[in-house]
Amino acid sequence: MDFELSEEHRMIQQMVYDFAKNEIMSIIKEHDSNHTYPDELLTKLAAQGILGVCLPVRYGGAGMDYVSLGIVSEALEWADTSVRETLAVTLALHAMPIFQWGTEAQKEKFIPPVVAGESVACFGLTEPGAGSDVGAMTSRAVREGDEYVLNGEKMWITLADLADRFLMVVKTDPDAGVRGMTAFILERGWSGLTTGTIEGKLGARASNTGWVNMENVAVPESHRIGEEGEGFKVAMSALDNGRFTVAAGGVGTMKACLEESVRYAQERKTFGKAIAEHQLVQQMLAQMQQRIDVGELLVRQVGWMKNRGIRNTRETSMAKWYCTDSANTTANDAVQIHGAYGFSEEYNVERHLRNSKGAQIYEGTSQIHQLMQASYVLGQRVDRPLRCELPAYDAEEWQRET
Amino acid sequence: MNIIALIKQVPDTAQLSPIVDGLQLMQNGQPRIVNPWDEYTLETAIQLKESHGGKVTVLCVGKPESVEALKTGLAMGADEAILISDDTLEGGDSLATARVLVKAIEKIGACDIVVGGRASIDDNHAATAVQVAALMDVPPISYVAELTVEPDAGHLKAVRLLETGRETVTTTLPAVVTVVKEINEPRYPTFIGIRKAANAEILMWTLVDLGLEAEEVGVSGSKLIRTGLEVPQAREATLELIEGAPGDAARTLAERLIEEQVI
Numbered sequence: 001m002d003f004e005l006s007e008e009h010r011m012i013q014q015m016v017y018d019f020a021k022n023e024i025m026s027i028i029k030e031h032d033s034n035h036t037y038p039d040e041l042l043t044k045l046a047a048q049g050i051l052g053v054c055l056p057v058r059y060g061g062a063g064m065d066y067v068s069l070g071i072v073s074e075a076l077e078w079a080d081t082s083v084r085e086t087l088a089v090t091l092a093l094h095a096m097p098i099f100q101w102g103t104e105a106q107k108e109k110f111i112p113p114v115v116a117g118e119s120v121a122c123f124g125l126t127e128p129g130a131g132s133d134v135g136a137m138t139s140r141a142v143r144e145g146d147e148y149v150l151n152g153e154k155m156w157i158t159l160a161d162l163a164d165r166f167l168m169v170v171k172t173d174p175d176a177g178v179r180g181m182t183a184f185i186l187e188r189g190w191s192g193l194t195t196g197t198i199e200g201k202l203g204a205r206a207s208n209t210g211w212v213n214m215e216n217v218a219v220p221e222s223h224r225i226g227e228e229g230e231g232f233k234v235a236m237s238a239l240d241n242g243r244f245t246v247a248a249g250g251v252g253t254m255k256a257c258l259e260e261s262v263r264y265a266q267e268r269k270t271f272g273k274a275i276a277e278h279q280l281v282q283q284m285l286a287q288m289q290q291r292i293d294v295g296e297l298l299v300r301q302v303g304w305m306k307n308r309g310i311r312n313t314r315e316t317s318m319a320k321w322y323c324t325d326s327a328n329t330t331a332n333d334a335v336q337i338h339g340a341y342g343f344s345e346e347y348n349v350e351r352h353l354r355n356s357k358g359a360q361i362y363e364g365t366s367q368i369h370q371l372m373q374a375s376y377v378l379g380q381r382v383d384r385p386l387r388c389e390l391p392a393y394d395a396e397e398w399q400r401e402t
Numbered sequence: 403m404n405i406i407a408l409i410k411q412v413p414d415t416a417q418l419s420p421i422v423d424g425l426q427l428m429q430n431g432q433p434r435i436v437n438p439w440d441e442y443t444l445e446t447a448i449q450l451k452e453s454h455g456g457k458v459t460v461l462c463v464g465k466p467e468s469v470e471a472l473k474t475g476l477a478m479g480a481d482e483a484i485l486i487s488d489d490t491l492e493g494g495d496s497l498a499t500a501r502v503l504v505k506a507i508e509k510i511g512a513c514d515i516v517v518g519g520r521a522s523i524d525d526n527h528a529a530t531a532v533q534v535a536a537l538m539d540v541p542p543i544s545y546v547a548e549l550t551v552e553p554d555a556g557h558l559k560a561v562r563l564l565e566t567g568r569e570t571v572t573t574t575l576p577a578v579v580t581v582v583k584e585i586n587e588p589r590y591p592t593f594i595g596i597r598k599a600a601n602a603e604i605l606m607w608t609l610v611d612l613g614l615e616a617e618e619v620g621v622s623g624s625k626l627i628r629t630g631l632e633v634p635q636a637r638e639a640t641l642e643l644i645e646g647a648p649g650d651a652a653r654t655l656a657e658r659l660i661e662e663q664v665i
Contacts, residue, residue, distance in 0.1 A: 008600040011477055015591050049593045062593035399597065 003300075005067075012053075012068050016075035019048060024079035031206035032080065032351055035199070037162060038206060041083060046117025050076075051090050055099055056398040060112035063399035067303035069241075070248040074299070077249030078256045081355035082207035084249040089158045090114055092241035093123035094167050097183070100390045101226040101234050110185060114165060122163040123242075124154035124212050125235050131156070132368050134232065135178050139170035139214065148172075148184065148224070150192075150217045156362070160210030161197040164188045167238075168212070169231040181231030185223040192217040203354035226388070233386055240313050241390070243320035243363045244302050250323030250359060251295045253352050257327075257334035258288040260349055264338050275337070284333040291326035298322055309392025311383050314376050321369035324359040331356045403456030403553045406507055407447035407480065408518040408531060409440040411464050411471035415523055436471045439519025441588035442581045446549065447517045448479040449586065454553050456514075457481045461506055463491060463499050469604050476599035477591030484510070484605040490616045491609070495624035496525070500533035502619055505612040507538065514553055516578040520545055528580070535578035543577060547584040551575070 005013065023044055031038045045051050054069040055061025062068075069092070077084035095111050102110065113119040130136040139152025150170055154160070166186040173180030186193055192215040197208060226234045262285060265276035275281045298319035305312040331353035335342035342349045360366045375381035414435045436444075447458045460475035460483040462468050472483035486506055494502070507513055516538075518531035528544070535542030547568070548561035553575065562569040563582050591599070609619065617623060644651045644658070659665045 006600070007473070008596055011473065011591060011596045011600060012593070014474075015477075015596065019590055048590055053593070063597070064593055 005071075008064070009067060009071055012064065013071050013075065015048075016050065016072050017078065019044075019050075020075050020079035020083075024076070024083055028080045028083070028206055029345070029348075029351070032082070033205075033345065035201070035205045037208045038083075042086060042117050042120065045083075045086065046115065051087065051117060052095065052111075052115030053091070054393075055091070055095060055111065055115060057401055059095075059099065059107055060115045061398070063395070065303070065393040065395070066244075066306035067300065070244065070299045070303045073245040073248035074252035074255070077252035077355075079252075080206060080351070081249060081253065081359065082204045084245060084252070085158050085204055085207045088242050088245040088249075089123055090121050092245045093238045094121035094165065096241045096390070097123075097167060097234050097238040098185075098225060100237055101183070101230070101388045106185075106222075106225065110165070119164040120159055120162045121165045121167070122157055122159040122212075123238060124157050124160075124166055124168040126154060126156045128153060128155045128211075132365055134235070137169075137171060137181070139168070140174065141170045141172045141182055141184065141219070143172070144218075146221050148182075148219045148221070150184065150186070150214045150219055152214050154212040154214075156198070157210055157212055159208050160212050161195045162208050163195070166193070166212060167225065168214070169235045170214075172228050172231070176229065178232040179229050181235070182228045183225040183231040183234040184219045185225060186214070186217060186219060187223075190217055190219075201358075203351075203356070203358045205354075230387070236313070237386065237390060239363055240316050243316045244299070244306070244312075246359050246363050247295070247302070247316070247319035247323040248299045250320075250327035250356070251292060251299055253327040253356055253359075254288060254292045254295060254323075254330040257330045257349055257352050258285065258292060260347065261285060261288065261334045261337045264341075264347075268339075281337055284337055288330045288333060291330055295319070295323040295326055306390060307393040309389060311385075311389070313383050314372070317364065317369045317372045320364065321366055321373070324356070325366050328353070328356040328360055403450060403454045403514045403551075404510075404512040405447045405450050405456060405458045406510065406513050406516045407440075407443050407458055407460045407475065408503060408516060408534070409443055409460055409462050409471055409475060410437045410519075410522045410524075411435070411462065411468040412437045412522055412524040434467060434470065436474050437519055437522045437524075439521060439523070439581075439583070440471075441519075442583055442585055443517050443519045444475050444478050444480065445586045445588040446579075446581050448589070450515065450517075450549075450551060451479075451481075454551065456553075459484065459510055461503060461510075462486070463502050466606075472604050473599040473602065474591060476602050477595035478589055479595060482605070483602070484607060486607045486612065488608045488619075490620045493621040493624065493628075494619055495626035496527050496529040497533050497625060498619045498623040500530050500537055501623065502612065502614065503530070503534050504537040505614055506607060507534070509607070509612060514575050515551060515558070516540075516576070518578065518580045520580050520582050531578055531580045538576070538578065541573040541577045542580075543571060543573060544580045546579045546581045549579060549581070549585065 049062040052061035053064050053072050054066050057063040073084050095114050098110050114121045127137050141148040141150045169181050169183050171180050172182040194213045197210040265281055266274050268275045302312050302315050302319050334349040335353050338347050338349050341347055411434050414433045451458050458480040460472055460480045462472055463486045466487050476483050521528035532542045543560045545562045546560045547563040550559045556575045559572045644654050
């Protein structure tokens, strides 16, 4: 058993943390404060190859592995959740499901422009009346000749109002429950497709969140990802990737909070000594480190499983549940350590606290993950092989140019 | 063009903790980073290669762990990296280090230009590169903020950033230049670069490889001996908040500054 990161991984970690420090930290407070999306960052993320970190070079990716996806997610969220969300949506929830479920022609057509940052991408599952209860979705696709006609509304969609490409999951057979769903790629500019931004969020303010409305949108069969009826499986395997980035991001939030708390606790003096000398502050710092250590191990394990092509739905769910709840507790303690200053925008910890709340809700609430874990424990849930599994990492194959 | 980039691995001074003995950390060299000024060195060298073709060789004198710094250079786009590491080099001053670097440059062979950073953030002497130039008997151009090299004509033009202003100079190649942060924006290593660097073999040279005697390097080859190292006492500062309307506050501030004979 080897817990050490490889030299490649350490260099990626250094590079992305440097990127986060230089490119994100310098602009993020202003964007967070103004609720604006930093367009310039998307270009830089793409140019650096980050948006395609764990995809083969022949699809425009960087040819690195899934552990690298975790490292990159952690470093981006160390700066701000919203930037990690861009990676999650573009890569984990859009490009990776195409990589897993798409035909060769679809992979060649749809993946390169997305990871190159030329087409902004998003993923649409949630609806105004269907979040955790995915089966309650009402969006419909009806086949008419060699195309489908889509109607319905998606809500709380990250990058909705900026996206050029939309991976949407809708019902093709309303009577078949989750087996009656199908996934499609829609393109901006198609008749009947409109989007909007949801204003006034508590956190992730430097990300765009919105709605997508579909009114008789005609979608060619060439844009269907997977077979009819496989939409739920496409969505759930996308979430196995998205939740991995959320979990790794939670570790990033915790590391940022610990660093800021240690710095502040050594500077700030009360009762004649630095507050880091007070045992109740020390307890909070120690618990932060404990959560980071546990979270990091859970995330690394999932990355390792993905690299080997081992199904990881349960482990990913556990990592997502643990890391997001822990990030919220850690950010809350970080604000507490900073006292009144932590309550102000002057320091970063209040931003991390606001951001950390969202991660307990999206991509499966903490409660959904607990129900999932319980159903595994009780033997009510068994993951069966999928028609298309996420490919295991193959360095030589993935780094081949053609 | 044969370009040699001189870099150094230094302790990350931003991470020094006032509680753990900061100086001890410096001595042990943990945690380590590429000397920040040398990021501009690497970018300058790589840009020269991109403009004129040729090869960038990164050269470093240091402990074995300096391989990490050299790999950063390779990941950014350098072609070859050489580490000169030997226990006898410990404690050498800038002149002793320059002596080692010059021997290494001679061993490499062809060299049109040597690029270094303005200083290293640990010793901060800003002397090594200039001493390299002196020992090579080529012109040293320090504090360079703009650089135009014409390899075919065999000369370069540089704008030096000095306290008194910007000085434009020209000289012949080969030459040694040290650069300041105004010269460029260092790139991040790419994923392809990282893969290449992770798999790359770093050439390791010792004193024997360079044909140097132990007396010429390290403490015995140095004219400057460090006899002490301590953290200066923190100065007590008082903070006074001037409140009121901007105009009134500015007036009060000006009065206070005159009173304190600052202005």
